[in-house]
Amino acid sequence: MSANDSYPEALRRLVAYFQRLPGVGGRTASRLALALLDWPEELLQGFGQELAALRANVHWCHECGNLADGERCRICAAPDRDRSLICVVEVATQIPVFESSGCYRGLYHVLGGRLLPLEGVGPESLRIAELHDRLQGGEVAELILATSPDVEGEATAHFLAAEFAEAGVRITRIAAGVPVGADLSYADAATMARALGGRRSFD
Amino acid sequence: MSANDSYPEALRRLVAYFQRLPGVGGRTASRLALALLDWPEELLQGFGQELAALRANVHWCHECGNLADGERCRICAAPDRDRSLICVVEVATQIPVFESSGCYRGLYHVLGGRLLPLEGVGPESLRIAELHDRLQGGEVAELILATSPDVEGEATAHFLAAEFAEAGVRITRIAAGVPVGADLSYADAATMARALGGRRSFD
Numbered sequence: 001m002s003a004n005d006s007y008p009e010a011l012r013r014l015v016a017y018f019q020r021l022p023g024v025g026g027r028t029a030s031r032l033a034l035a036l037l038d039w040p041e042e043l044l045q046g047f048g049q050e051l052a053a054l055r056a057n058v059h060w061c062h063e064c065g066n067l068a069d070g071e072r073c074r075i076c077a078a079p080d081r082d083r084s085l086i087c088v089v090e091v092a093t094q095i096p097v098f099e100s101s102g103c104y105r106g107l108y109h110v111l112g113g114r115l116l117p118l119e120g121v122g123p124e125s126l127r128i129a130e131l132h133d134r135l136q137g138g139e140v141a142e143l144i145l146a147t148s149p150d151v152e153g154e155a156t157a158h159f160l161a162a163e164f165a166e167a168g169v170r171i172t173r174i175a176a177g178v179p180v181g182a183d184l185s186y187a188d189a190a191t192m193a194r195a196l197g198g199r200r201s202f203d
Numbered sequence: 204m205s206a207n208d209s210y211p212e213a214l215r216r217l218v219a220y221f222q223r224l225p226g227v228g229g230r231t232a233s234r235l236a237l238a239l240l241d242w243p244e245e246l247l248q249g250f251g252q253e254l255a256a257l258r259a260n261v262h263w264c265h266e267c268g269n270l271a272d273g274e275r276c277r278i279c280a281a282p283d284r285d286r287s288l289i290c291v292v293e294v295a296t297q298i299p300v301f302e303s304s305g306c307y308r309g310l311y312h313v314l315g316g317r318l319l320p321l322e323g324v325g326p327e328s329l330r331i332a333e334l335h336d337r338l339q340g341g342e343v344a345e346l347i348l349a350t351s352p353d354v355e356g357e358a359t360a361h362f363l364a365a366e367f368a369e370a371g372v373r374i375t376r377i378a379a380g381v382p383v384g385a386d387l388s389y390a391d392a393a394t395m396a397r398a399l400g401g402r403r404s405f406d
Contacts, residue, residue, distance in 0.1 A: 006269070006270075006276070006277055006278060006298060006299055006302050007270060007299065008260070008261050008262070008270050008271055008272045008276075009260075009272055010253065010256070010257060010260030010261050010272070011257075011261055011270060013253050014250075014253045014254065014257060017246070017249065017250040017253060020242070020246070021235050021238055021239075022234065022235075022238050023231075023234070024235075028226075030299075031225065031226070032224050032225070032227075034296045035224055035225050036224075036254065036257060037257070037261065037270075037296075039223070041258055043220070043223070044254055044255060044257055044258060045255050046220065047217075047220040047251075047254050047255075048250075048251040048252060048253070048254035048255030048256075049251060049255065050213065050216050050217045050220060050251070051217065051239065051247055051250050051251035051254065052247060052248050052250075052251030052252065052255075053213070053251075054213060054214075054217060054239060054240065054247055055244055055247060057211070057212075057213030058211050058213050058214055058240065059211070066209070067210060067211050067214060067240075068211055069211045069212055069213070073209070073211075074209055075209060093237045093240075095209055096209050096210065096233075099209045186230075
C-alpha cells in the first residue's frame with residue numbers, strides 16, 4: 001500500500017501534478033501538497049491563479065526571444081545596455097545565469113535550441129534569420145557565441161561562426177572555465193564571470 | 204543581481220509562491236517555475252484549479268479527524284477495519300506512515316497537535332473530548348498512543364494515559380528504539396537508552 005492511498009482524491013490529484021515537475025518524486029510531491037493544506041485560502045487562490053494565467057502573462061521578446069512581460073524584455077528595453085554586443089544563447093532560461101554574473105551589459109539573442117541533425121533540428125528551426133535581421137542595422141560590433149560547452153553546443157557555435165563570418169562583426173566564443181558537459185542553466189555566477197571575461201576570437 | 208531579476212513579473216510571482224513551500228529554496232523555486240513554462244495549457248489550468256479548490260475539496264473526517272473526501276475518511280468508512288483498536292496520532296499527515304507499514308488494520312484518532320504548555324496549547328486545544336465520545340460506545344478495546352518519541356510527544360502520551368486510565372480500555376505506547384536498517388555507530392544516546400530499556404526476550 002502506497003503512503004498516500006489513504007489521501008482524499010483532491011490531494012492525490014494535487015500530488016500527481018507536483019510529481020510532473022523535474023526532480024520531484026513521490027515523497028517530495030506529497031510533502032509539498034500536504035504543506036499547502038496549511039496555507040491560508042488567499043495564498044492558495046493566488047498560487048492557483050498564477051499557474052492558470054502563466055501562459056497568458058509571460059510573453060517572448062520580439063527582439064531577442066527572451067521571456068518578457070510584454071512585447072520587449074526588460075533587457076532590450078533598458079536604456080543602459082550596450083547595444084553593440086549580442087550574446088547568443090540556446091534558451092531564454094539561460095539568460096538569468098549570465099545576468100547574475102554581473103559582467104555583461106550587452107544584449108542577448110535566444111536561438112530557441114541548438115542544432116540536433118539526428119532529431120531533425122536544423123538551422124531553419126533556430127532563430128537565425130532573426131539574428132541576421134538584427135545585424136542589418138550595423139549597430140552590432142560583436143557576437144558572443146554562448147551555446148553550451150558540449151558536442152551539440154560546440155557544433156552549433158561552429159555553424160554560427162561560419163554563418164556570420166561575412167556579417168562584418170567580431171565573433172567570439174565564451175571561454176573555457178565552464179565545466180565541459182554541464183548544463184548552462186545551472187552554472188554558478190563566478191564560473192560564468194570567468195567564461196565571459198576569457199572569451200576568445202572564434203577561429 | 205539575483206538570477207531571476209530579469210524574469211517577467213508573472214514568473215517572479217510564481218517563483219515566490221514556490222519558495223513558500225517547505226524545503227524549496229530560490230534555485231529550486233526558479234527551476235520548478237521555469238519547468239512550468241513548458242507545460243501544455245490544459246495541465247497548467249488543471250494544476251491551478253486544484254490549488255485554488257484545495258480547501259473546498261479536502262475535508263476533515265467527523266469521526267477521527269483524518270483528511271477526507273467528505274464527512275468520513277476512507278479508513279473510518281472501510282468495512283474491513285478493526286473497530287476495537289484506535290491509534291492516537293498528533294496530525295493527520297502521520298496516518299499514511301502507519302498505513303504504509305501494512306501492519307495496522309484498526310482506526311485512528313487525530314489529536315490535532317500535542318501539548319505545548321509554554322505556547323498555550325493545553326488539553327482543551329486537542330481533540331480529547333471527541334476521543335472520550337468515541338470510547339462511549341464500548342466497542343473500543345485498545346488505545347495505542349502514537350505521539351512522537353520526543354519530549355512533548357512523551358508528555359502528551361503520559362497525559363492521555365492518565366486521562367483515559369478509567370475508560371476501561373487497554374492503553375499502549377508504540378515502541379521506541381533503534382530504527383530498522385540504521386548503523387548503530389551513529390545512534391544517539393537517548394535512542395540507545397530507550398532501545399536498551401525496552402529490550403525483550405529473544406525468541
